[in-house]
Amino acid sequence: MSEDITEKKIIPRVPLKKNEKILLSFVDKNEQKITDLLQKLVQIESLNFSEFQYHNIDKIFEFTKDLMEKEGFKTELFKVPFLGKKKNESYYNLISSFEGGKKGKTLQFNGHLDIVPFNPDNWDEETPPLGGVIKENKLYGRGSIDMKAGIACQMIAMKILKESGLKFKGKLKLWLTPDEETHGAYGSAYMTKNNFEVINADATIVGEPSIRKPMSSPSIGLGEKGPNWVKFTFHGVAGHGSWPKPKSNAINKATRFIYEAERKLKIPKRKPPITKIQQLKYMLKRVNYSDLKKIRAYTGEKNPLDKDKRDSSILYRTTFSFTEINAGIKTNVIPDTCELSADFRAMPGLTTQELFDAIVKFCSKLKYRIELPEGYNNLQHENPKFKDEPTDVTLSIITVGEGSATDPNTEFGKIIQNSYEAVYATSPLFHFNTGFSDGGNMREAGMKDIFVFGPGGRNAHNANEYADLSTLKDVTKLYLLIAYRYLNS
Ligand SMILES: [Zn+2]
Known part of the structure; x- marks a missing residue:
């Protein structure tokens, strides 16, 4: 720079x-x-x-x-x-x-x-x-x-x-x-x-x-933002690796969840404390437009493996990253559990319950029955479709903050x-x-x-x-x- x-x-x-x-x-x-x-x-x-x-x-x-x-x-x-x-x-x-x-x-x-x-x-x-x-x-x-x-x-x-x-x-x-x-x-x-x-x-x-x-x-x-760190535990069925179980292999359940989340997990929007326009105004009070362009264009040293563009929209919305995954015991054994950690960062005004509601709705789209920790309302409990289904995924809290x-x-x-x-x-x-x-x-x-x-x-x-x-x-x-x-x- x-x-x-x-x-x-x-x-x-x-x-x-x-x-x-x-x-x-x-x-x-x-x-x-x-x-x-x-x-x-x-x-x-x-x-x-x-x-x-x-x-x-x-x-x-x-x-x-x-x-x-x-x-x-x-x-x-x-x-x-x-x-x-x-x-x-x-x-x-x-x-x-x-x-x-x-x-x-x-x-x-x-x-x-x-x-x-x-x-x-x-x-x-x-x-x-x-x-x-x-x-x-x-x-x-x-x-x-x-x-x-x-x-x-x-x-x-x-x-x-x-x-x-x-x-x-x-x-x-x-x-x-x-x-x-x-x-x-x-x-x-x-x-x-x-x-x-x-x-x-x-x-x-x-x-x-x-x-x-x-x-x-x-x-x-x-x-x-409020850090909401959670662990999803996917429950599947174990089996011999030579007899695939694409729908009940716990790893497959977790990866489907990861893949679909990018498009289908809809987290309610909240008004950012500083809007894009306000941020721009603050910046332009401080530097000329040409300098602002230089700051924006700056990406620093980039790892060639890094395919992500710098994305300032993360300042204005709730985000999530999947950060840890753990499953399996042996190459020829289908795993019955898969643990997946996720780091949600919530905008001010979005409660943990509202975030969990969004996750529950997303699971319903995937036809996964989800269980939430005690003390949180679970929208699926009102849905007769999931009443007799076994639990596909359990959510547990690592830390939550608004x-x-x-x-x-x-x-x-x-x-x-x-x-x-x-x-x-x-x-x-x-x-x-x-x-x-x-x-x-x-x-x-x-x-x-x-x-x-x-x-x-x-x-x-x-x-x-x-x-x-x-x-x-x-x-x-x-x-x-x-x-x-x-x-x-
Ligand atoms: Zn510090």
């Missing part, structure tokens, strides 16, 4: 006041501290393998707790018991805060300290996954951009606001979670269900990375917009995410004003992940200015 995309400059609607200029100048002075902190965070291993496999990451929570305490923040670690067999295993959530002089609103910074696993063999020798090595103004390491960089910016922003001595109302808070990468069973999902008062806030900024080259300023995530979105024009949304203009002198760009963040669990629990944005980098979840150090200073300024403006509004 050519690097010559120029973002249109604008004059901020709310320019920086004297106080604010002084406040932001502290970030310039502390730039090195952001990098140093990020490096330390990357060097402390905080792997998250699975919701069901305990891995001790207390060290990184103790490190951040000590640091915040030393800076004078009121800090607490909340213990969440691990669901496995051993009784003493647990995960932490960190809550750290300080209050302004007067009563007011609460603004929360949020981030996840866990990192996804890595294979060190795939990384360049000089930039190992836990090294935190800096090369050409990039800090390498697993979790560097996803998302210890955002956390470092948030922590330094808090420190600066505190040290500045500038007055504000209400409370500024930091909430760090242990397992965003596995959907938050011990972090955002747990805390929103069991400790809602502790983690609730009037507004929350989740510091996930969101600067995407060739842009040099963050795009602001206002919503995300899509969610925040209105960008709330009071807080407007403060984000005007702070953004003041820091970057360009028009803010909003986006809707296909993947989830802890923000999804927060919105689902009824928390208001959740936005997701942070620094830039590359290769999240991949080898040679890095944080682009040139993006950290301005992101810290943005967090700080938003906090200052919001807590004085």
Whole structure:
């Protein structure tokens, strides 16, 4: 991609006041501290393998707790018991805060300290996954951009606001979670269900990375799809491989399901939080039409096996991918079961029940009797045709969550917009995410004003992940200015 995309400059609607200029100048002075902190965070291993496999990451929570305490923040670690067999295993959530002089609103910074696993063999020798090595103004390491960089910016922003001595109302808070990468069973999902008062806030900024080259300023995530991960178990009849059973071989049932789903599985549409037209308007406020075409035409390095075109329509509809399949014991034995996992990503406004209704209707077209998990209504149960039929497929839930979105024009949304203009002198760009963040669990629990944005980098979840150090200073300024403006509004 050519690097010559120029973002249109604008004059901020709310320019920086004297106080604010002084406040932001502290970030310039502390730039090195952001990098140093990020490096330390990357060097402390905080792997998250699975919701069901305990891995001790207390060290990184103790490190951040000590640091915040030393800076004078009121800090607490909340213990969440691990669901496995051993009784003493647990995960932490960190809550750290300080209050302004007067009563007011609460603004929360949020981030996840866990990192996804890595294979060190795939990384360049000089930039190992836990090294935190800096090369050409990039800090390498697993979790560097996803998302210890955002956390470092948030922590330094808090420190600066505190040290500045500038007055504000209400409370500024930091909430760090242990397992965003596995959907938050011990972090955002747990805390929103069991400790809602502790983690609730009037507004929350989740510091996930969101600067995407060739842009040099963050795009602001206002919503995300709901992950609905399910497993289909197809039931067939076993037999000798020399006597085919095309209709009752469990693999055949599953593959017919896969093949027909592309055309016949009709999932109800929902209005996207950002429509195509709105997205185009946001983009054109930001870049010229010719640059927009360049961004659109960009496909990156493409694997020759990849036959799929880049498809922006996935931002506006519910999607599904079949992701795991498992069947068979021997080449000459017809299998009686076949397990198939699917990853549905639902638009906001589509409930899990509505999604399941669509799956049930699709199964009816295939003449498959389907059973749903307890607690869900099954449309086939009202259909006499399926009354005496044996079950062809059972659906079980791996995880379900609904899509969610925040209105960008709330009071807080407007403060984000005007702070953004003041820091970057360009028009803010909003986006809707296909993947989830802890923000999804927060919105689902009824928390208001959740936005997701942070620094830039590359290769999240991949080898040679890095944080682009040139993006950290301005992101810290943005967090700080938003906090200052919001807590004085
Ligand atoms: Zn992340």
